[in-house]
Amino acid sequence: MTISKLLEITNLCKTFRLHIQGGVEIAVFNGLELTLARGEVLAVTGPSGTGKSSLLKLIYGTYRAGAGRIEVVHRGSVIDIATATPRLIGDIRRHTIGSVTQFLRAIPRVPTLDIVAEPLLERGEDAAKAKARAGELLERLAIPPRLWHLSPVTFSGGEQQRVNIARGFAARAPILLLDEPTASLDPANRERVLAMIAEASAAGTAIIGIFHDAAARNQVATRTLALTSPP
Amino acid sequence: MTLADDQPLLVAEGLGKLYGGRVGCLDVSFALWAGEVLAIVGESGSGKSTLLKCLSMQLAPSSGRVHYRLRDQRMVALDRLSEAERRFLMRTDWGFVHQDPREGLRMGVSAGANIGERLMAVGERHYGRIRGAALDWLDRVEIEADRIDDSPLAYSGGMRQRLQIARNLVTGPRLVFMDEPTGGLDVSVQARLLDLMRRLTHGSGLSAVVVTHDLAVARLLSSRMIVMQAGRVIESGLTDQVLEDPQEPYTQLLVSSVLQV
Numbered sequence: 062m063t064i065s066k067l068l069e070i071t072n073l074c075k076t077f078r079l080h081i082q083g084g085v086e087i088a089v090f091n092g093l094e095l096t097l098a099r100g101e102v103l104a105v106t107g108p109s110g111t112g113k114s115s116l117l118k119l120i121y122g123t124y125r126a127g128a129g130r131i132e133v134v135h136r137g138s139v140i141d142i143a144t145a146t147p148r149l150i151g152d153i154r155r156h157t158i159g160s161v162t163q164f165l166r167a168i169p170r171v172p173t174l175d176i177v178a179e180p181l182l183e184r185g186e187d188a189a190k191a192k193a194r195a196g197e198l199l200e201r202l203a204i205p206p207r208l209w210h211l212s213p214v215t216f217s218g219g220e221q222q223r224v225n226i227a228r229g230f231a232a233r234a235p236i237l238l239l240d241e242p243t244a245s246l247d248p249a250n251r252e253r254v255l256a257m258i259a260e261a262s263a264a265g266t267a268i269i270g271i272f273h274d275a276a277a278r279n280q281v282a283t284r285t286l287a288l289t290s291p292p
Numbered sequence: 293m294t295l296a297d298d299q300p301l302l303v304a305e306g307l308g309k310l311y312g313g314r315v316g317c318l319d320v321s322f323a324l325w326a327g328e329v330l331a332i333v334g335e336s337g338s339g340k341s342t343l344l345k346c347l348s349m350q351l352a353p354s355s356g357r358v359h360y361r362l363r364d365q366r367m368v369a370l371d372r373l374s375e376a377e378r379r380f381l382m383r384t385d386w387g388f389v390h391q392d393p394r395e396g397l398r399m400g401v402s403a404g405a406n407i408g409e410r411l412m413a414v415g416e417r418h419y420g421r422i423r424g425a426a427l428d429w430l431d432r433v434e435i436e437a438d439r440i441d442d443s444p445l446a447y448s449g450g451m452r453q454r455l456q457i458a459r460n461l462v463t464g465p466r467l468v469f470m471d472e473p474t475g476g477l478d479v480s481v482q483a484r485l486l487d488l489m490r491r492l493t494h495g496s497g498l499s500a501v502v503v504t505h506d507l508a509v510a511r512l513l514s515s516r517m518i519v520m521q522a523g524r525v526i527e528s529g530l531t532d533q534v535l536e537d538p539q540e541p542y543t544q545l546l547v548s549s550v551l552q553v
Contacts, residue, residue, distance in 0.1 A: 077537075079544065080540075080541035080544050080545075081541060081544050081545050081548060118536065118537075122530065122533065123530075123532045123533055123536050123537065124533075124536065124537040125529075125533060125537055125539070147516055147528075147529050147530040147533065148325065148516075150530060151515060151516075151530065166511070166512075168483065168486045168487050168490055168512050169483040169486075169487070170483055170484060170487040171487055171490065179494070182494070183494070
């Protein structure tokens with residue numbers, strides 16, 4: 062890989078085999094190729110069921126690749142996520158790949174500020190600095206301080222999504238995966254998130270995102286990957 | 293610290309336990325690193341608790357071996373420990389949280405004594421320091437200081453479970469074994485316990501092996517998971533890998549059987 066390339070996917074194949082539904086096989090990818098460089102914002106498009114979220118989950122290591130390579134630059138060396146040990150994937154998630162999923166998953170009672178600061182603490186950063194950074198992000202995403210010490214479990218969908226986005230951006234990972242980051246946001250908050258994406262990209266973060274909203278997509282994407290159903 | 297020079301805390305190697313001719317667990321191998329929470333999941337009778345007991349020296353395995361890294365960094369086989377080393381592990385370096393707190397607590401003495409006793413077992417004799425540590429731990433597990441002299445018999449199930457955790461953690465163990473720690477508790481009490489366990493393990497370097505049949509508990513607490521069926525490990529990986537992309541028919545059945553609320 063050249064120096065500016067952060068991610069390179071070669072011949073990626075993925076088939077789900079549903080044992081308890083008669084062994085049905087669902088092929089999602091058959092030889093997908095993709096590279097991503099510093100500062101790029103790649104929008105993944107395609108109808109439902111073509112594997113947009115699956116692609117993000119394969120890169121994050123949540124789904125296991127059937128064949129092919131998913132190489133990332135991690136702490137200065139090239140690592141293939143498709144064959145990395147669970148422990149190494151954990152390290153890659155702490156330091157190299159950040160992720161914003163569609164839904165927030167949290168233990169009830171854990172305060173919002175702690176949830177956002179957690180990725181920073183996991184990579185060993187100072188607790189006070191981590192909380193300060195978490196506070197900045199929450200403020201930027203218009204989550205008022207009076208909510209920071211509450212669990213987000215009872216927040217509205219849009220508020221939960223912003224907490225999730227703050228958490229995803231907190232660690233300033235070189236690669237960021239965004240699954241519908243603006244889906245349930247009002248126009249003002251949508252603009253805030255798009256501005257954060259543009260800023261991260263300008264600072265060199267490589268981003269892969271799924272944006273159903275075409276206007277949002279056109280505003281931030283530097284490139285598009287259109288997925289189609291495999292034959 | 294890089295991953296390469298970081299050695300595991302505990303390694304199970306071909307671990308098996310037979311009860312007569314019946315398999316408790318068979319051929320279990322895995323490694324656990326400092327700071328990791330490993331969940332062992334599977335249905336009743338799959339061998340989870342037998343495995344936990346073999347790992348924690350409560351049962352002698354029929355085959356295989358467990359290696360553990362002592363505080364001086366020596367990796368030793370548990371069946372070759374000296375009596376002093378064995379006692380150190382059981383009393384100080386390890387904790388064991390039972391599903392039923394009555395098994396892990398002494399019900400006849402006060403809450404404070406339950407915590408203080410473990411400190412006394414490792415040689416602490418100063419009453420003020422013991423009481424201070426007990427108060428500190430009661431606070432950390434959210435039990436009011438004025439309940440320190442009460443017997444655990446007067447505690448609710450959730451409080452007893454938190455007291456059991458305090459008793460285990462007061463000696464600063466590096467590894468805690470937990471057998472269905474949230475089993476039998478109300479959901480609201482479970483959430484409080486999960487929050488406590490998360491705070492105790494995240495970022496502290498404390499490792500835990502948690503046996504649970506509750507996949508939601510495993511998801512929230514653990515970073516890695518092993519799935520057992522009929523005494524064997526049939527699948528393992530990162531917790532989200534196993535739950536979102538299960539490979540084995542049994543794991544797929546297990547995951548798809550969870551009711552959504």
